[in-house]
Amino acid sequence: MPNQLVFATNNQNKxxxxxxxxxxxxxxLNLLDIGCEADIPETGDSFAENATLKSSYVVQNYQIDCFADDSGLEVEALNNEPGIYSARYSGARGDYENMMFxxxxxxxxxxxxARFKTVISLIQNDVNYIFEGVIYGKLRTAPKGDKGFGYDPIFEPDGYEVTFAEMDLAQKNKxxxxxxxxxxxxxxxxxx
Structure with a gap:
């Protein structure tokens, strides 16, 4: 039987x-799988702080090892906006609205x-471990592709001529x- 680990998210795509x-x-398992319906606040000043807030909440309230991520798009010309505010950049929680904004x-x-950044906080045996991933690319001027989510339709990773939203999941996951x-x-x- 595989080991169980909670991923502190309600995002089915993630x-x-x-x-x-x-x-x-x-x-x-995700938050729904463990019966967690809380909207865990992301009040940190960095991806690492927000990820740790989420993983800590699960460990403290459910006594199960957990990892959480915080991800976002950082645009060089906008001083790394939207950054930690990527999911609510336009003031609304909607992928399309944020992308158009x-x-x-x-x-x-x-x-x-631009670059996409993910920071993961894993709390295992009461120790917090941090892992980071970054991919660089460019923003398109219009969305292209119908796969993925978030800003995927306008992000073209360096070395590719397609957006994340034009890649299949296996290719994007590499x-x-x-x-x-x-x-x-x-x-x-x-x-x-």
Whole structure:
């Protein structure tokens, strides 16, 4: 039977990505699976602080080892906005609204450099471990592709001529910021 580990998220897309990355060694449960309906506040000033707030909440309230991530898009020309506010950049919690708000802010700006960043906090046996993944790319001027979520339709990773939203999950899972951070987490879990 695989080991159980809680991923502190309600995002089904993230859960699917991570389950695929950690199968068959780990059975990944999300917040719904453990009956956690709390909206865990992300009040930190960094991705690492927000990830740790979420993993700590689960460990303290459910007494089960947990990992959580905080991810976002950082745009060079906007002083790394939206950053930790990626999910609510437009003031609304909607992928399309956030993406359109960002594209509007980027109108007329030639520097399209951006990066996706994921920071994972794993709390295991009361010790907090941090893992980070970053992928660099450029912002498109219009969305393309219908896969993925968030800003995927406007993010073209360096070395590719397609957006994340044009890649299938297997291809994205090889190169994404979350995949890079997860690889570090997996390597850690397998070596301990």
């Amino acid at each position: 859960t699917l990505e991570v389950r695929e990355l950690l199968a068959p060694t780990y059975q990944i 960002l594209l509007k802010k980027m109108e007329g700006i030639s520097n399209r450099n 190169i994404s910021h979350r995949a890079l951070a997860m690889k570090k987490l997996i390597d850690f879990l397998q070596s301990n």
